Amino acid sequence: MGCFLWFPPTVRLSALLAAEQLGLRVLVGEDQLDRQFERVFTATLRDPRRYLTGGELVLSGMEWWQTPEESEAFVAALADADVAALGAGTADQSSGPVPDHMVQACRRHQVPLIEVPVTVSFATISEQVVLWLAAERAERVPGAGRFLDRYRKLVAAVAEGGGVSTLLSAGAAELDAPCWVLGASGRVVAGAGPLSASVRGVLAERFLQADQLPKVVRVDDRPVTLLSATARASHRVVSWFLVVDGDHQDWDSVRRELAGELATLIGLERSRLDEQRRLDAVAASPVLRLAAGSTGDVTSQLPELDLAAGDPVCAVSASVQGGSPGLAAALLTELLAPFGRRATVAEVEGETFGVARISPSDGLGSSLVTDIRAAVSVLDVALGSARLAVGASRLVDAANLRSAVHEARHARKLAELSPGRTTVVAGDDVASHLLLLAAVPEDLRASFRSRVLGPVLEYDAAHRSELVRTLRVFLRNSGSWTQTAADLHVHVNTLRYRIGRVAELTGRDLSLFPDRVDLYLALDQD
Numbered sequence: 001m002g003c004f005l006w007f008p009p010t011v012r013l014s015a016l017l018a019a020e021q022l023g024l025r026v027l028v029g030e031d032q033l034d035r036q037f038e039r040v041f042t043a044t045l046r047d048p049r050r051y052l053t054g055g056e057l058v059l060s061g062m063e064w065w066q067t068p069e070e071s072e073a074f075v076a077a078l079a080d081a082d083v084a085a086l087g088a089g090t091a092d093q094s095s096g097p098v099p100d101h102m103v104q105a106c107r108r109h110q111v112p113l114i115e116v117p118v119t120v121s122f123a124t125i126s127e128q129v130v131l132w133l134a135a136e137r138a139e140r141v142p143g144a145g146r147f148l149d150r151y152r153k154l155v156a157a158v159a160e161g162g163g164v165s166t167l168l169s170a171g172a173a174e175l176d177a178p179c180w181v182l183g184a185s186g187r188v189v190a191g192a193g194p195l196s197a198s199v200r201g202v203l204a205e206r207f208l209q210a211d212q213l214p215k216v217v218r219v220d221d222r223p224v225t226l227l228s229a230t231a232r233a234s235h236r237v238v239s240w241f242l243v244v245d246g247d248h249q250d251w252d253s254v255r256r257e258l259a260g261e262l263a264t265l266i267g268l269e270r271s272r273l274d275e276q277r278r279l280d281a282v283a284a285s286p287v288l289r290l291a292a293g294s295t296g297d298v299t300s301q302l303p304e305l306d307l308a309a310g311d312p313v314c315a316v317s318a319s320v321q322g323g324s325p326g327l328a329a330a331l332l333t334e335l336l337a338p339f340g341r342r343a344t345v346a347e348v349e350g351e352t353f354g355v356a357r358i359s360p361s362d363g364l365g366s367s368l369v370t371d372i373r374a375a376v377s378v379l380d381v382a383l384g385s386a387r388l389a390v391g392a393s394r395l396v397d398a399a400n401l402r403s404a405v406h407e408a409r410h411a412r413k414l415a416e417l418s419p420g421r422t423t424v425v426a427g428d429d430v431a432s433h434l435l436l437l438a439a440v441p442e443d444l445r446a447s448f449r450s451r452v453l454g455p456v457l458e459y460d461a462a463h464r465s466e467l468v469r470t471l472r473v474f475l476r477n478s479g480s481w482t483q484t485a486a487d488l489h490v491h492v493n494t495l496r497y498r499i500g501r502v503a504e505l506t507g508r509d510l511s512l513f514p515d516r517v518d519l520y521l522a523l524d525q526d
Contacts, residue, residue: 010036011132013085016057019128022120027103029085029112037084038133040126042271044326046074052081057129059087059122061208061278068101079109079358087125089116123272130141130264131155147254150174154258154265164269165190171262175255177245181229181266183334184208184237184382185375191243201378202362207241208382214259216247223247227259229266235323237332237382240270277333281346288355289348291315291405298402305344305355307398312358314368315393315404317351317412323386328352331388332380335372353405368392369426375420383422389415394427413524417516419478452522455505467505468523470498475520479510 003185014033017024026033041052043060052058058078060417065071078086086106088098098115104289106113114123135148157170164181168190172179178439180191186204188195195203199219207226215226225248229255242263248256287301299309307313318332329347332354336343345354356368370391391411393404450457456467470488474495477483485492499510508515 009036010130012036012058013114013134016125016129017114020135022125022499023088023117023147024120025115025117027088027098027113027115030111032112034087035084035112040122040129042122042126042274045324046070047077047478048075049081050324052078052083054081054082056081057085057087058083059089059116059125061089062098062102065099065102065506067434068105069104071099072108075105075109076110079111079393083111085112085114087114087116087122089122092119092138092347106120113457121272123268123275127158127268128272128422130268147257151261152510154262158265158268163190164266166480167262167265167269168192171258171265171271174258179245179262180243181240182207182243182336184239184379186332186378187334187337187375189218189337197374203241203243203348204378205381208236208379212242214248216249225259229263230270235327235330237379238327238334238494240266254383265296277345277347279340281329283348284344284355285348288344288353288405291402292348292351292353292409299399302398302401306341307355307357307401309397309399312360312395313398313401313404314356314358314395315401315408316356316372317391317405318354319352319389319412319416320385321389321416325385325389327386328388333392334379335375335390338371342373351409353408355401355405357398369424369428373424376424380422385440386421387416388422389413389418390422390424391415392424392426410521413520414517417475417478417520418513449522452506452508452518456502459505461500465498467498467502470495471502471519472523474499475508475516475523479516496525 012033013035016022017033037055037057039053039056041048041056041058043058045051048058060074065074075086087104090097098113103113105290117503153174154167154170154288157167160166168179168181172192178192180195181189182191182200182203183189184207186197186200186205188200202219202225203217203226206215207213210226213226213228216223217226218224223246225244225246227242227244228236229242242259244259248259251259257525268509284305287304289296290296290301291298302309316330316336318335320331326347327353330353333345336345336356339356342359343354343356345352358368372390372392376390378454379388389412390417391408391414393407393411396404411425411427411429415425417423453468456471459465460467470484473487474484477487481492481495488495502508502519503510506519508519510516510519
């Protein structure tokens, strides 16, 4: 009795290099072009090994690998993960081609290195590979002729350039079933018709909690199938998913395969959007860095964000404690996605900021904070041990972008003080004297610090104690006795004594949120 062994379809590096329209060039590993890969992974982390299973074509921009040490660490991680090759993008490499230290690192670790020209996006490469793999898979599907005919119609929809909506409409027609694409927050990206907030919430929650996909969910006594719609490995909390009316277990093989390929093509559209957002972030970073600082003319730089001085804007800041690098930016991008290209997100000196231009006609401005809170409440179930804090400014003219960014930062820092896995604080939620503290003259801020923390500072100086450091760590850990004691390497009883002394010296009760805020803001003025 024999057995049938199914091998996943693969692409050889030589085939990729032979695609003249891509214009790829081998820099290292000309003798290794017979290597095969079945997945394309776009790396945005310095060490992406946790997302790699081996045999991937890894694509990465060179903006992160500026020194020989950075290149060595990155390539060593790829070699350890046994990837098929590295594709190095040069779109952000203003100095020219791939740096020599990256080339040498790939030679040392025997990782094939392919240069991606500035005119070719990672999404284009991913799309080409997906189409090849889909064609190979199609040959193995019973009824391959019917599948290929329908699949070509989906590919034609992609080629039209109409985006997710056009592709989804074509997919729904070929599947003969209503379809929707949702973000993990329950946001409708595209769809056959309106979905109530409660239904969207249920679908997102089931997607986030699913042990495996596809997943069948019953909504209003009807089955729907959920499929992941992402072209690269990413945290599910920032992924898209495809909803198809019906139970995939009742479908024939052609329909099941077609739904899977539709989800993959939607993932490619998402990759294109992500790449555009990444380029937008590169352009926005200098402006947001200027706004996050205390000096420099922000108004003259507003055109870089496609803003005029009188445009109404809202600034938002997010942080994730205990999450993977880049997760805060990805989450904030999802939260501001309803604004489309009118919202920009960028990381600035370890902080994540977003700016959304508000259009009075769409009504999004008046409900922005409410919508963010609703989305965050859905995402809560998938954050695990990570903690998400979000701060949003009040609506201001773009000419006052700096004050909005500072207000969002302070609101986020207040959110970080609150217990719970997710917290959203808006400018209107906070007493005005706290928000204005960031804008008052430095001598007044110093006076505030002295009034609030003066006795503690004097006590530390006289007794060589660490009350200020203890207080800072205690507030950073949202008042967690166990975590703070562990971070300080002291017994919990010692910690309780120190916090008790702080309370006595300052006259503040650290179990009360307003008193914690005063102490935190005073600490923040040094």
